[in-house]
Amino acid sequence: MMIRIFSRAFPNTQHREFKHHSLTTSWRRITLGMAAAYIMPFYSGALASSVFTVAEISGTTVVSGTNQTLASVVSAGQQNTSTISSVSATVNQIYFTALSALQSSQLGQPDGPAALDASGSLTDPVATTTSTASDYATVGWNDAIQWTVTGTGSNIQEANPPVAFNHRWMMDNNTVDDYMPPTHLRLGGSQEFDGVPLFIHNIPYGEGNMGIVEGVYMQSENMRGSIAGVGVGDANGIATTDNFDAVARYTYAGPSSPVFTTTGAAVTAPDNLTHIPTFTSWGATFSNPLPQKWSDWIKAHNHVRMMTNELGASTGEIRTYAGVLTGYGANASGLITEIYTDGWRIFDQPSATANQIPGTSTADGSTPAIDTVWSDFTDPAIMFGVYTKAFANNVICYLPGPTPHAQPGDINDPTGKANNQTRSCEGIEYDLWDNDQTNNTAYMHGITVAYSGRSNPTADSYDMNLAGGNANMLEINGEWYSQNIASRPFASGSFGGPDYTQGSQKVVAEFDQSNSPGWVADTAWPGSSHDMRLTVWNTRNLDDTNNTNDYNDITTSMGVQVDGHNDIRSLSMDGTLQEHLEFNPATYPNGIALCGYSGCGFAVDRNGAAQLIADGTVTNGKSIYFNDANNVQRGNIWAGTDGAVHISQTAGDNGNVVVDARLKSNGAVNAPVSTYSALPTSGSVTGDQRYCSDCYSVTGSTSQKGIPVWWNGSAWTDAIGATVKY
Known part of the structure; x- marks a missing residue:
């Protein structure tokens, strides 16, 4: 069925x-x-x-x-x-x-609507693996800003995108930035204890920003306003410089202009109203609510730094009041009517700790006033979003030391002190590799600090500052051929010594100074100025044919050269040698010689004995004093204005000047002249001789007065030993 x-x-x-x-x-x-x-x-x-x-x-x-x-x-x-x-x-x-x-033939085609293919994937124009911009792409957009500047130039910073890819971006969709090259940026991020590197890759190919791989700019202007100083960009540049430059990392720290300034009519605000601040100890109110753009900016920038034009001190590097935003008050329309701060302060003035009101009080009791050096506003003003000190690079290398029992830190330093295994720290190391086998065909520069100012900065300015209590403030480990320091005032030569040939010289160090002050010192010599070069150098005294490197054959000298080389990288004995000292001179090994312009005249030998190599002169009636073995001064030799050289015993000393050898005089020997009544008896020593002008001998007569007399210990006698008559 x-x-x-x-x-x-x-x-x-x-x-x-x-x-x-x-x-x-x-x-x-x-x-x-x-x-x-x-x-x-x-x-x-x-x-x-x-x-x-x-x-x-x-x-x-x-x-x-x-x-x-x-x-x-x-x-x-x-x-x-x-x-x-x-x-x-x-x-x-x-x-x-x-x-x-829609025609079915258009579905899923590059120029048609998107559709699902047989596998269920979305087809072109949105690719499933890559994203491509046909010309260029930008991310976001910054509004144009009107700066508070004076003069004939434009004070508008045109609108520009914060991020641009694959094309020279156009500021305000109008002005092309010719110096913005195509870039590639790869960023990565991950979780704690993961490491994801950042790679920035580029092939520098032109001038300006096209000649750098990475550029970091800190300033108020847009990026086009500070093109990297990388050349060359035209034929004239090639003719006047020495290289095509390329930079892996270009860092620029520029000036700080405020984002906007609340003041009087000197600044045209977006609402065309004045916004003069009235200062209080807790902040400031304004003559009119701040414009919508300014209000929105403040609300979006917590803790913004503020600088006023009100002087609060009579001394100091920065004398105007400054503050940090802690809050604001607004009206029903959302426009800011007042700003709050935790206090107005003067930099480096810790004594002023409370209740400071710009324009009313000062930190040192001076009269309040408006600054006219760093700003030209006639009304009180607050400048929002500024900095007063710029760091192009700030590298911190931190070593806490061994802390095996330390507990992990907080979220800011979770593992920095627990079982720390870091034992050494290199702040910055530059490894310069030269594998040039052709020898001296390329040159290498490590760090160049070039101050390009046109006037003198403050006296505490410097190109390099080594601070802190480290074991070595500066360590230079050059090779035997490296000149350690090259500068006009001071240069230090390489460690290699003079050649082995007799007479070879090698400069150890040189202190150089012009005989002219000011800018004239840098003019060509010898027409306008001369270089006075205090030089230390070594001289080889004997040929060292066996290369035994005997230090006894080296004389180290210190002396003055005049003029010579201008190249600070070429230390040599090429000037006119003046006076100098010789240590271990060839004629007195292990001694010291004192040399003048034409030669050496005085030396101390290895035993410490003085050697007069040339004539010696004691001038201005000065004496040469003589001490005995007990260091008791016994007498001196000196030249008197009477035309005689005097050998004198020390005042109060009864000793004699003794000639232990035979005494021969090619001139007259002149005894002191006295009358009989002036002949001394006290202090005379047996054998003392004098000339008595009114004495005569017992063998003579009164008509023959004037004879030499001798002290026999008790009386003055004549030549035959008889007591003289007078």
């Missing part, structure tokens, strides 16, 4: 088999959504070819396995059929509407 209940056929079938008497019957239930109907049982097996027709089956017949009557099953199927037909009609309507607007 076969029972057929006919309706539409749908896909997705389920099969169930059940036993009816002795016949095997197969049921198929067709399903879609919640609909289930259209049952067709049929016999199979031995009676499969027989057909039994039933004219009518009652609707109350229960369909096995459903617990529903046949009438309810047929009714549910009819309802689902109606719903599906309605949905199908709606979908068909949408489909045909879309086909009328």
